[in-house]
Amino acid sequence: MTPAARISAAIEVLSDIEVRRRPATDALKDWGLSHRFAGSKDRAAIASLVYDALRRRASAGWIMGESTPRAVMLGMLKLQRGLDAAAIANLFSGERFAPQPLTDSERDRLSAAALDGAPAPVAGDFPDWIEPPLQRLFGDDLVAEMQALTSRAPLDLRVNTLKVSSRDEAHDALPHLGAVETPLSPLGLRIAPGEDGRGPAVQSEPEFIKGWIEIQDEGSQLAALLSGAKPGEQVVDLCAGGGGKTLALAAMMENHGQIYATDADARRLAPIHDRLTRAGARNVQVRTPRGGADAIPDLDGKVDCVLVDAPCTGIGTWRRNPDAKWRLRPGSLDVRRKEQAAVLDRAGKLVKPGGRIVYITCSILPEENDDAVSAFLERSRGFQLVPVTKVLESAGFAALESSLRPTAHGLQFTPLRTGTDGFYVAVLARNP
Numbered sequence: 001m002t003p004a005a006r007i008s009a010a011i012e013v014l015s016d017i018e019v020r021r022r023p024a025t026d027a028l029k030d031w032g033l034s035h036r037f038a039g040s041k042d043r044a045a046i047a048s049l050v051y052d053a054l055r056r057r058a059s060a061g062w063i064m065g066e067s068t069p070r071a072v073m074l075g076m077l078k079l080q081r082g083l084d085a086a087a088i089a090n091l092f093s094g095e096r097f098a099p100q101p102l103t104d105s106e107r108d109r110l111s112a113a114a115l116d117g118a119p120a121p122v123a124g125d126f127p128d129w130i131e132p133p134l135q136r137l138f139g140d141d142l143v144a145e146m147q148a149l150t151s152r153a154p155l156d157l158r159v160n161t162l163k164v165s166s167r168d169e170a171h172d173a174l175p176h177l178g179a180v181e182t183p184l185s186p187l188g189l190r191i192a193p194g195e196d197g198r199g200p201a202v203q204s205e206p207e208f209i210k211g212w213i214e215i216q217d218e219g220s221q222l223a224a225l226l227s228g229a230k231p232g233e234q235v236v237d238l239c240a241g242g243g244g245k246t247l248a249l250a251a252m253m254e255n256h257g258q259i260y261a262t263d264a265d266a267r268r269l270a271p272i273h274d275r276l277t278r279a280g281a282r283n284v285q286v287r288t289p290r291g292g293a294d295a296i297p298d299l300d301g302k303v304d305c306v307l308v309d310a311p312c313t314g315i316g317t318w319r320r321n322p323d324a325k326w327r328l329r330p331g332s333l334d335v336r337r338k339e340q341a342a343v344l345d346r347a348g349k350l351v352k353p354g355g356r357i358v359y360i361t362c363s364i365l366p367e368e369n370d371d372a373v374s375a376f377l378e379r380s381r382g383f384q385l386v387p388v389t390k391v392l393e394s395a396g397f398a399a400l401e402s403s404l405r406p407t408a409h410g411l412q413f414t415p416l417r418t419g420t421d422g423f424y425v426a427v428l429a430r431n432p
Contacts, residue, residue, distance in 0.1 A: 001042040004091045004098035007073060009035070009042075010049035011099060014069035017050075017323065024050055024323040044198055049073070052080045054322040055150040058125045063113040064106065070099065074106060078113050080150075085110040125150050126325055130315075133366050137407070141416070145364075148416035153319035155191040155199030156182060156420075158216040161251045162280045170212050174205065184400060184418060185221040187251075189213070211278040216244050219316075219413040219420030220362075224248035224307075226395045226411070226425050227358040231256035233304040236296060236350055238343055239263055240286075243272035245309055245360075250281035260303075262287040262295045264343075296350070304355045306347040311339045312361040312368045316422025319415060337367060344376040348383065354432045356386065361424045364414060366407070369424040373409045377428070385409055386427040 001009070009031065016027040028050060032043050053060065053069075053076040060075025061067035074092070077083045083091075085107055094101040102110070120135075121128040124146025131142075138145045157179065159170040171179060171189055177200055182188030191199050202208050202215060224245045229235050229252045237246045240261035249259055259281075263269050266288050276284055287295035313336055318325050340361075347357045359376075361368050377383060388411055392398050405412040410426030 001038060001045075002097065003045075004093060004095070006042060006045045007049060007077075007091055008097055008099050009038070009046045010053065011069045011073050013046065013050050014053055014072065017054075018069060021327075023327070024054060048195075048198070049076075051322050052076050052152075054326065056080050056125055057326060058122045059115055059118065062115065062118050062122045064109050071106075073099075074102075074110065075113070078110050079115075120146070123147070126318075127328060129330060130328075130365065134364065137364060137366050137405075137412070145414055145416045148414065149315075149318045149422070150322070151319055151415065152193045153217070153415075153421065154193055155202065156216060156218045156221070157189040157191070157202065157213045158185070158221050158248060159187045159189065159213055160211055160247070160279050161187070162255060163211045170207065173207050173212070177202070177205075182218045182221075184397075184403070184420070185218045185225070187225075188216075188218045188221055190218070209278070211280055214244065214247055214275075214279065216248065217421045217423075219418065219423035220244060221248060222397070222400075222413065222420070223309075223358075223360045223423050223425050225252065226391055226397070226427070227252075227305055227307055228356075228391075228394050228427075229253050229305055229307075233257045234299075234302060235259045235305045235307065236299060236303050236347075237261045237307045237309070238347055238350075239307075239309045239311065240272060241268040241309070243269075243275045245307060246272065246284060247275060247279045247281055249307065250276075250279065250284055253283060255281065255283045257283055259284045260287055260296055260299060261285070262289065264289065266290070294346075300349050301352050303350045303352060306350050306355070306357050307360065308343050308347050308357060309360045310343055310368070310372070312336050312363040313365060314362055315364050316362040316414075316424075319421065333365070333367060337372065340368060340372045341375060344372065345379065348376070348380045348430075351430045353430055355430050357383070357428045357430075359410070359424075359426045359428065362421055363424060364412065364422040369412070369426070370407050370409045373426050373428065382431050383428045384431065386429050391425070391427045 013027050013031050053072050056076045060072045064071035064075045077088050089102050092099045092102050115123045124143045126146050159167045164170050179189040179191050182190050229249045231253045240246050240263050246261045289295040413420045413423040
């Protein structure tokens with residue numbers, strides 16, 4: 001397929017997403033099934049165009065004066081891909097399989113494109129209903145922070161120290177991937193996204209199959225490291241899901257002590273078993289709930305550390321899931337806040353005197369972060385916040401404090417400040 005034909009296909013997919021109001025992955029899959037002549041490179045390029053358009057949907061529509069799929073694609077090519085009006089006109093030629101030629105109005109708007117005077121939700125490409133809480137967190141940095149969430153995310157890997165002695169050893173075994181060391185996590189390797197927005201097929205690498213590396217954002221790696229999990233401790237990963245942080249904890253604990261991995265949704269635990277085997281993690285018990293029953297009632301009051309990777313809106317991952325931002329609704333936030341309160345209360349019962357809760361979200365909304373912690377502290381008088389400085393010093397990351405955005409109760413990672421997904425971490429200690 002020609003570049004122009006790929007753009008036509010991407011506009012078609014965007015129209016499907018708009019009309020049927022469904023995830024981009026579903027629309028792209030259906031397009032591929034109905035256009036089997038398109039090769040893998042074509043499908044990847046089309047997906048990249050679609051996701052870039054969704055990243056800049058609001059700002060692209062603003063400069064074009066309308067938000068049709070065609071207009072959003074035109075605006076994205078200008079704002080995200082950096083093409084000028086002449087280059088875009090060459091792609092929108094009206095020739096075979098190419099989009100219809102530019103109108104005079106479209107050409108004029110592309111030539112004069114600017115976001116001067118655009119409101120923050122437009123300039124930062126986010127739903128306007130979340131502007132007030134984001135303004136509370138970011139202040140004058142709001143637009144810059146949200147624009148950083150419109151960029152493509154790199155592919156980050158965590159080196160598994162249960163299988164390989166050092167990050168250097170894993171790095172030297174993968175020269176063809178072009179990986180560099182992550183700047184903040186001592187265990188991370190980073191691969192820049194390719195032109196099509198995708199990284200290499202890491203899962204097919206022998207080092208991945210042998211368990212040397214795991215795919216994990218640097219922010220997620222740091223969140224696990226800040227838990228301070230130590231060999232010999234009793235640890236519960238209360239919202240373990242597929243097990244990314246469980247694996248990181250097992251490596252931190254050097255397979256000594258015990259990790260109990262569980263999740264309210266048993267289906268989310270399905271991938272964890274194979275991942276544990278591949279990683280060589282031997283100190284993990286997977287507790288699968290059955291019939292809605294609690295899977296860890298025997299652990300109440302006995303646990304040193306409870307990791308709460310709480311269910312959340314996932315706003316911090318919008319670089320990787322740009323269509324999710326436009327499907328987010330206020331009702332979703334209300335549901336997540338109730339779930340967060342429930343898992344925090346459950347964690348509070350598990351922790352022994354002197355133990356700790358490590359509360360993590362991949363969100364930047366204060367309602368899911370500081371506000372959730374404040375509400376828990378009001379309900380549970382036996383807990384107190386561990387100061388941010390102490391959390392960082394205990395984990396050996398004192399120098400990291402200047403890079404993070406401090407909040408009332410915890411630490412906020414963001415793409416702008418730390419180059420990671422948007423993660424929040426707070427640590428609460430139970431009184432002895």
